[in-house]
Amino acid sequence: FAPLQSIDLSTLPRCFGYPLSIFFIVINEFCERFSYYGMRAVLVLYFKYFLRWDDNLSTAIYHTFVALCYLTPILGAIVADSWLGKFMTIISLSIVYTIGQVIMAVSSINDLTDYNRDGTPDNISLHIGLSMIGLILIAFGTGGIKPCVAAFGGDQFDEEQEKQRSRFFSLFYLAVNAGSLLSTIITPILRGEQCGIHTKQQCYPLAFGVPAALMAVSLMVFILGSNMYKKGHPEGNIMLQVSKCIGFAIKNRFKQRSKQFPKREHWLDWASEKYDKRLIVQTKMVLKVLFLYIPLPMFWALFDQQGSRWTLQATTMDGNFGAMQIQPDQMQTVNPILIVIMVPVVDAVIYPLIKKCHINFTPLRKITVGMFLASLAFVAAALVQVQIDKTLPDFPKEGQSQIKVINLGTDVAKVDFGPGIQNVSVESLRETKYLTFDPTSLKNVIISYGNETTNELLNVMGKERHTLILKNTIYIQTALLLDGLTTKSEDGKNKIRFINNLASAINITMDGTSFGHVNNFSATNYTSFTRGVKEIVVAFTDNSLTCKNQSMSFGYGSAYTIVIQECNNDTLGLRYVEDIQPNTVHMAWQIPQYFIITCGEVVFSVTGLSFSYSQAPSNMKSVLQAGWLLTVAVGNIIVLIVAGASKLSEQWAEYVLFAALLMAVCIIFSVMAYFYTYVDPAEIESQIDDEEKKNMDNEKWPGSILKNPISQTEM
Template structure:
């Protein structure tokens, strides 16, 4: 591995980190700005049902994290990180701008452009961060936490600004603003390239053969053409999202097959370390399946059953990012200080604690049922407190997971393993859509929670199906949300405890990586 200590430094970290920080910040501004509007746009403007909207949203959000598997492979073997990030940024900017045109072809086509573009952008910019540090650099976790803060500055500002613009001038102005944010991220990244901040990092592999021609077309152009050609396919999958489970099976067999191949091609401690990357990916899939009710059912919950003060439902998507911004630097400082004192918990324990806190956060959302008013509106305090708790959980598992992937992965397959890690969001969003659909009321009292979970819902929220059914539609909807959040919150908490108990075994498998 090259030594990076002589690279330009800023605030104790490689200067390139901050170019990637701002590029990712603006890209996430575009992504979260659109995400905050999407479900509300479908239910209020396009007049789609809750179930249809959740199906489209889940298909879009899961596929956004499926394509990084392909984008990571293409970057590893052909384009390199730089070209992949630029290609992804261009496709995503086009997607945001086309979403401003209200027509089914542009609606589904725009989502498909965002899916393909994110596949090239997301895994490779995160992997790029890892290349800025030596393998044993103690600043690595802190650097990824700072990078993670950049993600969430964009995630905080976007729902506030895009939702405000959308409410004031119209939905399509909000989507356009998201597109402008993507262009800003692309400009920031290319500025870093022009100033030679990254040295030799991120260039195409020397044996990529991008200039080789097939039928008179270079390999590089074939990749670009194939990327655009895949857009109609993804648009159809989003429109007919009930077939998405076939993609889940195909992706699963592909990932398992690829991981077996990589496992057989490495030796020694790299084998057990590869198993740990799979373990963390599974935990992250569980985490995102629950966490990503934000943007779908939690946004509608805030719209229908929370007494909001000072913001609308779309803008509540910024609460999580606000807490990450507030906590990222303290957490970064804390990990560094604890490492110096040799008291920093290992990553396996942090992952388990992250799941525990995620579960507690969703129990808090349900807890607000005790103080619901006559309109079935719960105090906003519970929404904010729940988001705070699950944000602390997120900071324990997600940025640390990103960091560990760059340490535990075989260097030859680094971007692909990062893509596998991001597949946790693919699986998470797929199952998050299934969970969100459980919150939809279908005109009767057939709720998710029965038996033990019904008792748990009553204990946590103070609500029961008989009483809420008698009080009308608003209370039926509140009970539906509370039952799902209480039930899955308890399940997640229990899984987190099991993960903590397994942490000594995982620590041994990590073979020296903390």
């Protein structure tokens, strides 16, 4: 690849006055953001429903991954500026990125494995291992190129093209949001498809495979523009210089502690023996802003839970929007949609109105308001969660098992589960609710119909749901069915199974899906169906008789056992047993919390980036941008610490805890902001340059009298 010095800039192709190379960069960014956000949109559901991790572990791994994605930009910036340059860093880490996405897609393939009794894929450790390798590679890839791509695009413009450069960044930001928006709509749809050769499952290989393909396209598009790019050699990393300056100041301060030296105004002045005044003053400005960053990670701790806790919350809600059926992970699209709408509205309407009211809405006040709004968003999420909790079934926990009894017989059945456990009586053609037991105490069950009694052994394990079906004919028949339903459906579909209570074997079809041959007193497996009314057709295997009937109207996220009771005049007699209640709290109730937190993001994130840029010295803007990204990483680490340490059993209580923590941090930040003094880095740097020039003139003409234009106390 040719260095910048070997390229004749006038020969580079242009389009409408813009370097043609930037369009390759914009397309590259669109595809990369589609790849990242598309994979991330379904990630927490992949952990929960494919790897079968619980909510807490799924959330922990998700935020660990996001934290790593925002820690690695520092490494990417150092590699680009110190060794490889931006171009080669983007190429190298994009290859790593693509490999990681491919490994994630491969890790979710389950056709070559069987499923264990608890629903986990066989060889689960292999799936977990591949997933972790894939996520680590993705984190290094996306984080490493993050500080390089936008800056590389800005490098393509000449100095006199400031207007075009500004428009490029707007186009670049649009590509980021477009990629994010489309991917969070499309990949949940791909996940919702049924795919597989041996077993039909949620299609995570497709949901991860398409982002992997887009990342490969991103890499190829970037390489295609290679001959058009302006590429510069690495010039040394300013972050390393700042770190060395700080380290030397600390070391020199303690080294000279016992000696008599004049007191210095600032502890960084102890670096003056080795570093020039310009670097020291610039470092002071940077540290002043970084100190303000200390409380900011708490905002990101709440904000990034949109992809974890809020998505898991949506799995327990009703996604019926009339003509549209919204998947839980598609609710994340509310944020980018609102961002695209609200950023221009806030800039063009809200801020001017505030200014007309003569309110001095400074950047730090905007950031404070953003934190306050994020806290309110979690209060709204807690209120929604309280309503959801009223509708959730009580699933078995560790050390528990649940059994429901369905009596298909003609008489009352009495069931004795053993010493110390309450006996139950079940009316004919009725059922009990799920009964919770300690599985170690369930050894056998005694079933009685009048004077007729039978003793059956039970083989149950912890965290399982079973259905015990009973019938009295010539003798007492029993069957223990493993339900396998211990969570809400991740896609809002309804789980339906059938029990044949007729005297002969039948074939069952519902809505065109065949359940196959079902013997008398036998049950099918659960199959997923969308909401609405379905046609059920039963064909007898010993004759040509067929019966049919319309099902009840299924809701969203329910589970039913349908008992085939009779076939009378070609009409099917059905009985419905509710295994899991349908979702009744609508997903639309999440919109207020998304709206509030997006308002917070607009005044927090956009303002924070602008503030960081305006308060940074000209050659240290990358240092503050890296510091800003670091607050996102720390925020995700806070989620791990708080969620792990709180041990709260109720999700609404955890939401309230996060809201309270952010509110406390918001108050602390407002105090810090009150004492912050805004600076003009360009003016200070100009004063230092003038001072150095006068000092040089003073050395050349010792007799002249020059006034020092800036003192340490002014810093």
